Amino acid sequence: MKTFFRNIHLYLSLVSGLVIAVVCLTGAGLVFEKELEQTWHPERYFVAPAATQRPLSELTTAVRAYKPGSRITGLKVYADPGRTVEFTLADVPAEVPKAGARAGRGNDQAAGSENARDGKSGEAGKAGGEGGRGPTVFVNPGTAAITGELNYRETVFFTLMAVHRGMVGGTVGKLVVGVSTVLFLFILGTGLVLWWPATRKAVKQRLNVKWSGGWKRLNHDLHIVLGFYAALFLFVFAFTGLAWSFEWFNNGIYALTNSPLERPVPPVSAAPTAAAAFTPDAALTLARQLAPAARFYSLQLPKDAAGSIRVATLRPGAAYDNATDEIYLDQYSGRLLQTQTYEQRSLGQRVRGLFKPVHTGAIFGWPSKIISLLMCLLGFTFPITGTILWLNRLKKARKKSARQLVA
Known part of the structure; x- marks a missing residue:
């Protein structure tokens, strides 16, 4: 029986090993993306706290002067006075709302809201796809000075993400990565079957790397022993990664949780009036009153005359950055149209929202990120050590056959 599983393990590895190695290596490079960006460009993200902060209207004027x-x-304001305010820009100038736009606005904002919840909005923007997301401009809240600009497509992390998600091969590359990920799940499963010791005495050998052995024995242990320790983590990373490869997988999450697949449609604003529009400053003030302890306040501005202002707030101790509470405000009167806490989301939305922090290792902060980094690096080595192991066995089998022929 083990021969059968060994053949399955071998042939699936030969088919997908190169893709798995590349995906694991690029995944390792993305684990600490946020921390590396802030380390390389601290002036974008951090400033000396000021006694008073400028109103958002003044910061907005500075951004418009910087990017006519x-x-x-949208914009993001942190509770930490030492953080800059982040302004998200579109690639194209604002369009003049057309007649009948009010009817179609709801679905657009619903999609944006849902994507933001599970982390897709950032990825769509990073990929330069839907929504026409442009650069992020950072502004000092105390002085209204522009501290930097981030164009994600120009960063090394964009390249790593493009390779990680689809081997820079578009739809075909995305499918190749997805299929290889499915094969990886079977490789991990058959690997555990092959690892299982035949006797209790062999357990110790399968749990410890013999560093003093020859290079062949060391290669064997690096593949077999470390493979056992990494299997569960790599299985979780691969399983959650399927959510970005196959739409049917996402649909299955909602089906299994008995949750509606349709994204909720946000409320629309009342008909425009002669009165001044409700400003981002007023929206931020109201959000701070409703959630005074929030770690940040993320405002999504309306795209047309019918849209509402969406404000997402993150509580202290939230499970992940997208586990936000949301309020929707009329863009003219500021009237509170709708609220939704994280707990009020459907089970499907909450489960799907967990996939990104689990996949990236961000779910438990630095400890889980370090584990994720190590496991990804090990995942990169396994196709290499496995190939060497296979070649050594082939060489050994040839020598045995030659001896038998001589005899």
């Missing part, structure tokens, strides 16, 4: 013609789609 750009449309501000």
Whole structure:
């Protein structure tokens, strides 16, 4: 029986090993993306706390002067006075709302809201796809000075993400990565079957690397022993990664949790009036009153005359960055149209929202990120050590056959 599983393990590895190695290596490079960005460009993210902060209207004016013609789609204000305010821009100038736009606005904002919840909005923008997301501009809240600009497509992390998600091969590359990920799940399963010791005495050998052995024995242990320790983590990373490869997998999450697949449609604002529009400053003040202890306040501005202002707030101790509470405000009167806490989301939305922090290792902060980094690096080595192990066995089998022929 083990021969059968060994053949399955071998042939699946030969088919997908190169893709798995590349995906694991690029995944390792993405684990500490946020921390590395902040380390390389601290001026973008951190400033000396000021006694008073400028109103958002003044910061908005500074951004528009810095990027004439750009449309501000959202902004993020941190409770930490030492953090800059982040303005997200669209690639194209704001369009003049057309007649009948009110009817179609709801679905657009619903999609944006749902994507933001599970982390897709950032990925869509990073990939330069839907929504026309442009650069992020950072502003000092105390001085209104522009401290930096981030164009994700120009960073090394964009390249790593493109390789990680689809081997820079578009739809075909995405499918190749997805299929290889499915094969990886079977490789891990058959690997555990092959690892299982035949006797209790052999357990110790399968749990410890013999560093003093020859290079062949060391290669064997690096593949077999470390493979056992990494298998569960790699299985979780691969399983959650399927959510970015196959739509049927995402649909299955909602089906298994008996949750509606349709994204909720956010409320729309009342008809425009002659009165001044409700400003981001007023929206931020109201959000701070409703959630005074929030770690940040993320405002998504309306795209047309019918849209509402969406404000997402993150509680202290939240499970992950997208586990936010949300409020929707009329863009003209500021009237509170709708609220939704994280707990009020459907089970499917909450489960799907967990996939990204689990996949990236961010779910428990630095400890889980370090584990994720180590496991990804090990995942990169396994196709290499496994190939060497296979070649050594082939060489040994040839020598045995030659001896038998001589005899």
